[in-house]
Amino acid sequence: xxxxxxxNPKIIVAVQMTSIGIILVxxxxxxxxxxxxxxxxxxxxxxxxxxxxKTCSVISNTGIILLGVxxxxxxxxxxKQAKKQE
Amino acid sequence: xxSDFIIIGMYLALMFAAGIFFSRNIKSTADYFLAAxxxxxxxxxxxxxxxxxxxxxxxxxxxxxxxxxxxxxxxxEWFQGPFGYVLTGLFFIAFYWRAGVxxxxxxxxxxxxxxxxxxxxxGWLIFFIITIAAELYLGxxxxxxxxxxxxxxxxxxxxxxxxxYTLLGGLGAAIMMEFVQxxxxxVGTIPLVFILLNMVGGFEGIKDVLLTQWNVSPQYxxxxxxxxxxxxxxxxxxxxxxxxxxxxxxxxxxxxxxxNLGARSxxxxxxxxxxxxxxxTLGAFLYIVPMIAAPIIFAKHGIFVEKxxxxxxxxxxxxxxxxxxxxxxxxLVSAGLSSISGVLNSSSTIVIKDIYERFMVKGxxxxxxxVAGRVATFGIMVAALLLVSVVARSxxxxxxxxxxxxxxxxxxMAILILAIFWRRTNTPGSLTGYLVGSxxxxxxxxxxxxxxxxxxxxxxxxxxxxxxxxxxxxxxxPKPEKIEGLTWESDFHARVGDITEQRAQxxxxxxxxxxxxxxxxxxxxxxxxxxxxxxxxxxLALLLFFG
Numbered sequence: 001x002x003x004x005x006x007x008n009p010k011i012i013v014a015v016q017m018t019s020i021g022i023i024l025v026x027x028x029x030x031x032x033x034x035x036x037x038x039x040x041x042x043x044x045x046x047x048x049x050x051x052x053x054k055t056c057s058v059i060s061n062t063g064i065i066l067l068g069v070x071x072x073x074x075x076x077x078x079x080k081q082a083k084k085q086e
Numbered sequence: 087x088x089s090d091f092i093i094i095g096m097y098l099a100l101m102f103a104a105g106i107f108f109s110r111n112i113k114s115t116a117d118y119f120l121a122a123x124x125x126x127x128x129x130x131x132x133x134x135x136x137x138x139x140x141x142x143x144x145x146x147x148x149x150x151x152x153x154x155x156x157x158x159x160x161x162x163e164w165f166q167g168p169f170g171y172v173l174t175g176l177f178f179i180a181f182y183w184r185a186g187v188x189x190x191x192x193x194x195x196x197x198x199x200x201x202x203x204x205x206x207x208x209g210w211l212i213f214f215i216i217t218i219a220a221e222l223y224l225g226x227x228x229x230x231x232x233x234x235x236x237x238x239x240x241x242x243x244x245x246x247x248x249x250x251y252t253l254l255g256g257l258g259a260a261i262m263m264e265f266v267q268x269x270x271x272x273v274g275t276i277p278l279v280f281i282l283l284n285m286v287g288g289f290e291g292i293k294d295v296l297l298t299q300w301n302v303s304p305q306y307x308x309x310x311x312x313x314x315x316x317x318x319x320x321x322x323x324x325x326x327x328x329x330x331x332x333x334x335x336x337x338x339x340x341x342x343x344x345x346n347l348g349a350r351s352x353x354x355x356x357x358x359x360x361x362x363x364x365x366x367t368l369g370a371f372l373y374i375v376p377m378i379a380a381p382i383i384f385a386k387h388g389i390f391v392e393k394x395x396x397x398x399x400x401x402x403x404x405x406x407x408x409x410x411x412x413x414x415x416x417x418l419v420s421a422g423l424s425s426i427s428g429v430l431n432s433s434s435t436i437v438i439k440d441i442y443e444r445f446m447v448k449g450x451x452x453x454x455x456x457v458a459g460r461v462a463t464f465g466i467m468v469a470a471l472l473l474v475s476v477v478a479r480s481x482x483x484x485x486x487x488x489x490x491x492x493x494x495x496x497x498x499m500a501i502l503i504l505a506i507f508w509r510r511t512n513t514p515g516s517l518t519g520y521l522v523g524s525x526x527x528x529x530x531x532x533x534x535x536x537x538x539x540x541x542x543x544x545x546x547x548x549x550x551x552x553x554x555x556x557x558x559x560x561x562x563x564p565k566p567e568k569i570e571g572l573t574w575e576s577d578f579h580a581r582v583g584d585i586t587e588q589r590a591q592x593x594x595x596x597x598x599x600x601x602x603x604x605x606x607x608x609x610x611x612x613x614x615x616x617x618x619x620x621x622x623x624x625x626l627a628l629l630l631f632f633g
Binding site: 007009010011012013015016019020022023024026027028030031032034035037052053054056057059060061063064067 | 107111114274406
């Protein structure tokens with residue numbers, strides 16, 4: 001049985017990259033905003049390590065946002081390239 | 087904590103929306119079951135790592151076991167990395183590609199005939215449905231305990247989200263979500279681990295407190311404990327874990343293999359699998375080492391942990407500030423959902439490709455099987471949901487999962503190794519060996535009362551291997567044209583296209599989108615041998631340091 005003509009694999013990867021990027025950026029920004037609003041800012045086991053834990057959270061979150069931006073930009077660029085080749 | 091609820095809710099909504107958005111690109115069965123064979127190597131790496139980390143395997147269950155048993159739990163990470171991923175990537179995955187198959191059972195049929203395909207498919211299908219039910223149950227319990235939300239509505243929401251994006255987007259959507267999980271867990275966890283280790287004075291600090299002050303057994307810090315250890319005696323870890331369970335899991339688990347068959351080229355597939363060994367090896371630092379440090383943190387802050395499985399949740403609940411906690415829980419939920427998604431997609435692939443299309447309804451247009459795939463995905467999710475209440479009431483379900491794995495993996499490894507490395511292995515031999523090996527695994531556990539999973543796997547492997555060899559020698563050798571292209575000695579490079587075409591016609595299907603067998607020279611930093619050697623060296627260094 002003939003398989004139907006499938007999707008362009010390059011577009012599939014581009015859509016995946018863009019979606020991953022958007023999800024990471026939205027999530028990262030939400031966490032950032034909610035942390036800034038200090039809806040419940042304190043670390044539960046408050047102690048001398050609290051500033052380090054908060055710093056670690058900020059580093060992680062920034063990393064997630066930056067990776068999200070990189071994926072989104074990369075995805076859009078790949079999408080444009082794949083469309084041009086079609 | 088309202089902020090955490092907002093983050094988790096938003097995460098689930100984003101997954102749901104991404105699945106619907108992605109589904110617009112899915113047009114055929116190859117798109118649905120193999121993501122249009124589009125995935126580059128780093129997609130494979132992230133997806134293979136993430137599909138293996140869920141509620142059942144990973145942070146909660148493995149972390150809980152490490153809290154209870156100690157460093158021995160790191161074996162699942164440190165041996166599966168170099169042995170499972172590297173060996174499968176280097177030696178086995180290419181044969182699935184060359185056979186032009188969608189599933190592991192399909193490969194077994196190509197080499198041995200339809201009988202073994204049916205038995206293997208049904209065994210894994212049962213295992214997969216139980217796995218989905220157990221993942222949903224553990225996910226519901228985790229969120230109930232940590233956020234104090236009702237169990238059943240949570241389970242239904244999780245099932246609806248994962249069911250929808252898998253049903254619509256197939257393997258491509260599953261891989262996408264697995265990569266999101268990979269990033270959140272890696273980026274989110276690593277800084278936390280450093281902080282945690284600093285809080286307890288490093289690994290030496292943990293050892294000092296537990297061994298000197300608390301008089302914990304030195305076995306708690308042993309990767310390969312002595313022969314009397316009830317959880318996993320050292321020699322059996324090496325035999326059963328390294329050579330049977332981990333390789334069998336990586337080469338025989340449809341969910342793992344399917345990600346590789348969705349790669350854009352054979353080299354991407356192999357490299358993705360080999361490189362996945364690195365995050366797998368380092369995974370021990372994400373949830374095994376923190377759990378060994380956890381008792382000290384709990385004691386310092388007077389935190390009571392009623393059950394080992396709940397230890398990881400308690401740790402992050404008491405350590406992370408609001409917002410970050412929500413993201414971390416979202417990452418854990420993502421881990422569970424991506425595992426469910428992977429298994430769900432693989433189950434529907436087995437149902438459609440190995441049972442429905444092969445034995446029930448042949449020769450329909452591709453669109454028919456594409457729609458049937460979505461119906462199968464829905465049906466399997468409903469079956470798993472019905473099983474959640476059974477899982478909730480019965481501790482036997484975990485026993486059943488382990489028994490099924492022991493039955494599936496040992497005999498599978500025997501016939502897979504012989505399929506590839508011994509041309510003389512034939513259909514009656516493999517079928518007899520597989521059935522006798524499986525029966526022995528059940529007998530060994532049920533009648534002889536053996537409870538060490540690694541022992542069952544090893545001896546069922548040995549029995550299946552011996553019986554297959556003897557039965558094959560007593561019966562007729564397979565025809566050379568039947569096994570051409572499927573064994574180690576085969577000269578497949580020139581003729582692989584003809585062979586797969588012929589096989590597809592014999593099976594009543596004509597496959598037009600065959601995977602490309604590209605032979606290219608990769609840049610040095612993507613060289614398979616360098617990566618494989620590097621991962622083995624990392625493993626060796628870890629064993630020397632912690633062993």
